[in-house]
Amino acid sequence: MLASTIRRMTPSDILPFRRPSSAHGHAHEQPRSGNGTGIVMMNLGGPATLDEVEPFLLRLFADKEIIQLPWQSVLGKFIATRRAPKVRKLYAGIGGGSPILTWTTAQGEAMCTRLDELSPDTAPHKFYVSFRYAPPFADDALQAMKADGITRAVAFTQYPQWSCSTTGSSLNDLWRALDRTGLQDAFTWSIIDRWGEHEGFVHAMASAIDNGLEQYPERERDDVLVLFSAHSLPLKVIDRGDAYPSEIAASVSRVVQAAELRNPHMLSFQSSVGPVRWLGPSTETMIKQLAARGQKNVLVVPIAFTSDHIETLSEIDIEYGELAHSLGMTGFRRAPSLNARAEFLDALADIVNRHLASGRPHSSQYKQNCPGCTNAACRGLPSRMAQTAACEVSAESAARH
Amino acid sequence: MLASTIRRMTPSDILPFRRPSSAHGHAHEQPRSGNGTGIVMMNLGGPATLDEVEPFLLRLFADKEIIQLPWQSVLGKFIATRRAPKVRKLYAGIGGGSPILTWTTAQGEAMCTRLDELSPDTAPHKFYVSFRYAPPFADDALQAMKADGITRAVAFTQYPQWSCSTTGSSLNDLWRALDRTGLQDAFTWSIIDRWGEHEGFVHAMASAIDNGLEQYPERERDDVLVLFSAHSLPLKVIDRGDAYPSEIAASVSRVVQAAELRNPHMLSFQSSVGPVRWLGPSTETMIKQLAARGQKNVLVVPIAFTSDHIETLSEIDIEYGELAHSLGMTGFRRAPSLNARAEFLDALADIVNRHLASGRPHSSQYKQNCPGCTNAACRGLPSRMAQTAACEVSAESAARH
Numbered sequence: 001m002l003a004s005t006i007r008r009m010t011p012s013d014i015l016p017f018r019r020p021s022s023a024h025g026h027a028h029e030q031p032r033s034g035n036g037t038g039i040v041m042m043n044l045g046g047p048a049t050l051d052e053v054e055p056f057l058l059r060l061f062a063d064k065e066i067i068q069l070p071w072q073s074v075l076g077k078f079i080a081t082r083r084a085p086k087v088r089k090l091y092a093g094i095g096g097g098s099p100i101l102t103w104t105t106a107q108g109e110a111m112c113t114r115l116d117e118l119s120p121d122t123a124p125h126k127f128y129v130s131f132r133y134a135p136p137f138a139d140d141a142l143q144a145m146k147a148d149g150i151t152r153a154v155a156f157t158q159y160p161q162w163s164c165s166t167t168g169s170s171l172n173d174l175w176r177a178l179d180r181t182g183l184q185d186a187f188t189w190s191i192i193d194r195w196g197e198h199e200g201f202v203h204a205m206a207s208a209i210d211n212g213l214e215q216y217p218e219r220e221r222d223d224v225l226v227l228f229s230a231h232s233l234p235l236k237v238i239d240r241g242d243a244y245p246s247e248i249a250a251s252v253s254r255v256v257q258a259a260e261l262r263n264p265h266m267l268s269f270q271s272s273v274g275p276v277r278w279l280g281p282s283t284e285t286m287i288k289q290l291a292a293r294g295q296k297n298v299l300v301v302p303i304a305f306t307s308d309h310i311e312t313l314s315e316i317d318i319e320y321g322e323l324a325h326s327l328g329m330t331g332f333r334r335a336p337s338l339n340a341r342a343e344f345l346d347a348l349a350d351i352v353n354r355h356l357a358s359g360r361p362h363s364s365q366y367k368q369n370c371p372g373c374t375n376a377a378c379r380g381l382p383s384r385m386a387q388t389a390a391c392e393v394s395a396e397s398a399a400r401h
Numbered sequence: 402m403l404a405s406t407i408r409r410m411t412p413s414d415i416l417p418f419r420r421p422s423s424a425h426g427h428a429h430e431q432p433r434s435g436n437g438t439g440i441v442m443m444n445l446g447g448p449a450t451l452d453e454v455e456p457f458l459l460r461l462f463a464d465k466e467i468i469q470l471p472w473q474s475v476l477g478k479f480i481a482t483r484r485a486p487k488v489r490k491l492y493a494g495i496g497g498g499s500p501i502l503t504w505t506t507a508q509g510e511a512m513c514t515r516l517d518e519l520s521p522d523t524a525p526h527k528f529y530v531s532f533r534y535a536p537p538f539a540d541d542a543l544q545a546m547k548a549d550g551i552t553r554a555v556a557f558t559q560y561p562q563w564s565c566s567t568t569g570s571s572l573n574d575l576w577r578a579l580d581r582t583g584l585q586d587a588f589t590w591s592i593i594d595r596w597g598e599h600e601g602f603v604h605a606m607a608s609a610i611d612n613g614l615e616q617y618p619e620r621e622r623d624d625v626l627v628l629f630s631a632h633s634l635p636l637k638v639i640d641r642g643d644a645y646p647s648e649i650a651a652s653v654s655r656v657v658q659a660a661e662l663r664n665p666h667m668l669s670f671q672s673s674v675g676p677v678r679w680l681g682p683s684t685e686t687m688i689k690q691l692a693a694r695g696q697k698n699v700l701v702v703p704i705a706f707t708s709d710h711i712e713t714l715s716e717i718d719i720e721y722g723e724l725a726h727s728l729g730m731t732g733f734r735r736a737p738s739l740n741a742r743a744e745f746l747d748a749l750a751d752i753v754n755r756h757l758a759s760g761r762p763h764s765s766q767y768k769q770n771c772p773g774c775t776n777a778a779c780r781g782l783p784s785r786m787a788q789t790a791a792c793e794v795s796a797e798s799a800a801r802h
Contacts, residue, residue: 197654197658235636235681238681238682239681239682239683239686240682241667241669241687243667243668245650246654246668248650249646249647249649249650249651250650250651250653250654252651253654253655257598262765263765264765264766264768265766267647268642280636280639280640281639281640281642281772282640285772285773286642286772289772289773290772293770293772364664364665365665368626368665368667369694371667371682371686371687371690371691372682372687372690
């Protein structure tokens with residue numbers, strides 16, 4: 001399953017890690033005062049095998065917080081079933097499944113090892129994977145955390161930048177899972193809801209861009225156009241006030257500065273589907289336009305997702321790669337995903353450490369629903385929060401200093 | 402004409418300045434080696450009197466680089482003439498004309514005084530106002546610069562963030578004016594094409610937000626929602642790859658950090674007109690939505706324009722102000738525009754000083770046309786550039802360090 005991923009990695013990406021025996025990390029069992037800290041790592045998830053593709057799509061198209069369809073239970077099922085064969089082929093093309101669980105597990109293990117050192121008062125730290133559309137689910141994470149005797153929990157989004165479609169949907173589902181499992185009062189919560197400008201994350205991205213540029217012969221390196229690409233969103237989500245486009249652009253700005261980037265750079269949005277209008281400019285269209293004007297060297301940098309997944313390994317590397325080459329773009333490359341890059345593992349631990357030390361329940365942005373919000377569940381809080389006082393300083397601001 | 406502006410200013414906004422006898426600054430005549438440096442300050446411009454409103458609109462609706470209409474020479478004239486009475490009323494409501502020339506003149510004078518100190522080698526520094534839709538025009542600036550014996554010229558956009566609709570149109574017009582005036586070979590040029598992340602500008606904006614928050618009683622200050630607002634653009638411009646939304650968001654991110662802002666903040670876009678779809682979320686809609694959910698205190702921060710003009714004094718202060726109050730929003734306020742704030746005058750001088758010291762002809766972004774560019778004139782260069790070598794480091798990056 002990892003063959004295609006490993007083939008694409010540079011040596012600095014690879015951290016030696018033991019594959020855990022389960023999807024939850026139990027490697028840090030040293031007894032301490034208190035029961036330690038459970039860190040729920042929330043992400044989209046992906047089908048680990050080809051058989052899991054259809055159930056993954058069925059869950060995705062049933063999520064009203066990311067896709068709204070008329071007669072959703074019927075139409076969503078119809079679309080998911082119809083798309084499954086095509087999507088199965090895409091996963092077959094990247095080794096037979098998504099590597100996201102493997103990467104998240106590696107990240108969680110390394111993060112907890114670092115946190116036990118950085119923050120002995122809150123140790124032991126354990127991580128629990130909570131995917132939205134593939135196992136392990138939020139319910140699994142909560143039950144495993146309960147079984148481990150954890151009472152202090154951090155909901156840690158693995159999407160650096162906020163969107164109601166990603167982190168919002170994952171948090172809403174986590175709070176619903178508390179009800180589904182009857183564990184409403186089992187944990188005291190705090191939330192890391194965004195970290196797209198965290199200096200460690202920014203530094204890791206800058207370092208990945210350096211590796212990307214090193215793929216070009218030195219004499220061509222100055223001619224490389226750096227194309228940051230993020231997953232797009234329907235315009236109706238943007239018009240409601242979703243912070244995503246601003247937070248993506250803020251990440252790009254920080255990374256350009258940290259990388260001391262001399263190359264021209266642009267930002268585009270990929271993976272739009274369906275008939276509604278999405279936020280542009282489109283990555284695919286941009287590649288066509290850049291090729292048409294004779295741009296030979298383009299380095300794509302995925303800025304909104306930290307692990308390899310279908311949008312990097314298939315959409316960028318295969319689909320856009322073939323398109324670019326067919327149009328004469330000889331130097332189409334991608335910066336490596338962060339995966340288990342050491343700087344990124346340090347960043348994950350630093351984000352959690354600063355969050356725990358701050359005593360803040362969430363960022364100052366979290367409780368601000370989009371002005372055009374249409375979902376009563378949004379920006380909810382579980383019954384037991386680590387601190388109920390208003391947050392004095394935004395977590396983003398704290399994370400920068 | 403300035404009554405309404407001055408009424409709105411805080412004391413720190415006001416720099417004592419002598420009103421110049423003409424629109425061009427001739428205050429810095431000390432003889433030096435060389436002929437000094439001419440700084441062309443490019444902006445939209447605005448009608449100084451009510452009689453100038455219709456000619457201003459006629460020029461705006463004739464600019465194919467900002468507005469594309471079928472049968473533009475006929476339809477543009479028709480729309481401009483029809484809108485004139487309404488727009489005249491708006492200018493009547495803010496004191497009878499736009500204060501932009503007064504502010505630009507104050508900024509230019511203070512900038513040149515500072516530059517003569519900072520950079521004696523390039524002194525004397527003289528500024529020349531070049532407005533797009535109101536006098537003085539690019540042709541006026543070039544002729545005045547020629548008359549002063551200037552040979553080294555800097556095209557300095559007064560829009561902090563790049564857009565082809567603003568800075569792009571102004572530069573294209575400046576290069577055309579070189580042809581119109583026969584002064585193609587009179588000057589050696591360099592270009593300051595964007596500076597939305599310059600630390601002095603960012604610091605000045607942060608300081609203006611502090612003053613904005615000081616307008617609220619201390620006990621309410623934490624409840625203020627900071628709403629950054631920028632002029633919107635049609636989506637077709639965004640889809641071509643215009644960097645504007647990213648650069649606006651980058652400015653916001655830097656200002657939030659510099660202000661150590663504890664308040665929640667959002668970004669929206671104002672002033673969309675006509676039937677095509679514009680970039681959202683809309684400032685006006687957001688105000689309605691925030692009022693509907695009981696938000697009492699909103700501080701609007703204009704992030705894309707540095708001097709007071711119709712969109713701050715009329716659209717935000719009067720139009721949105723009346724809307725907000727009618728919906729029960731008791732604490733609707735605006736952060737003061739930068740105008741002649743001392744930190745901003747320092748920033749303007751620092752931007753030019755660093756640019757001159759860098760020896761770079763323009764930023765590394767300037768020569769990258771939007772991938773979907775439809776205008777052959779875009780990103781042009783005059784025949785004589787200060788340096789033709791590729792720029793080694795982007796001006797933005799240099800400006801930050």
